[in-house]
Amino acid sequence: AGGTPAEALHVDRFEGAWIRISVVILAVFLLAVLASGFAMGVQVPGVYQRIDPRTLYDPGSPFANPGLRELAPGKYELYLRAQIWQFAPNEIHIPAGSEVTFYVTSQDVQHGFKIMETNVNMMVLPGQISTLKTRFDTPGTYEFVCHEYCGQLHHTMFGRIIVEA
Ligand code: CUA
Known part of the structure; x- marks a missing residue:
């Protein structure tokens, strides 16, 4: 909060890294769901x-x-x-x-x-x-x-x- 617009947009280096890691984890989970559902034939009753x-x-x-x-x-x-x-x-x-x-x-x-x-x-x-x-x-x-x-x-x-x- 506060500061110039540029400072308000600043993302800490480690915070940015963790945001990217969590996006990758979500993508992996989504691929796993799609792979098990379509490729491996796992189905929900x-x-x-x-x-x-x-x-x-x-x-x-x-x-x-x-x-x-x-x-x-x-x-x-x-x-x-x-x-x-x-x-x-x-x-x-x-x-x-x-x-x-x-x-x-x-x-x-x-x-x-x-x-x-x-x-x-x-x-x-x-x-x-x-x-x-x-x-x-x-x-x-x-x-x-x-x-x-x-x-x-x-x-x-x-x-x-x-x-x-
Ligand atoms: Cu256990 Cu029916």
Whole structure:
């Protein structure tokens, strides 16, 4: 404050250096976000829609009779219901090379849904349908687990996806 206009614009040498360093750090973070999102396929789970948990078993609800549905050759949707302490269904068979869109909701408390060896990792909340899409190219068994603590038998809440050659 004060002094001539030239003095008011003066930036200390070290302050200037730190400003440049912080701009570089921000640029690095932005590049890392773009690289992970676009180049490495890391994706954020989306909220597909809201749903009243009391309506999960209503006639016509996809969660009343959850499971795999083929939309087109190689394209599937999978409706999955989480509840204490299991997933329905808890074993799914799909052909290798399939693209699967997951729709997952909870009928009671907060659960998690993580498929090992994939980038599918979601929170599962009552009242919300969480969605993610992934491809299964390599045949094998992919375990999925609940990774949000949901009570006494949380550790028994798992299932598997069997990708068939
Ligand atoms: Cu469901 Cu932990």
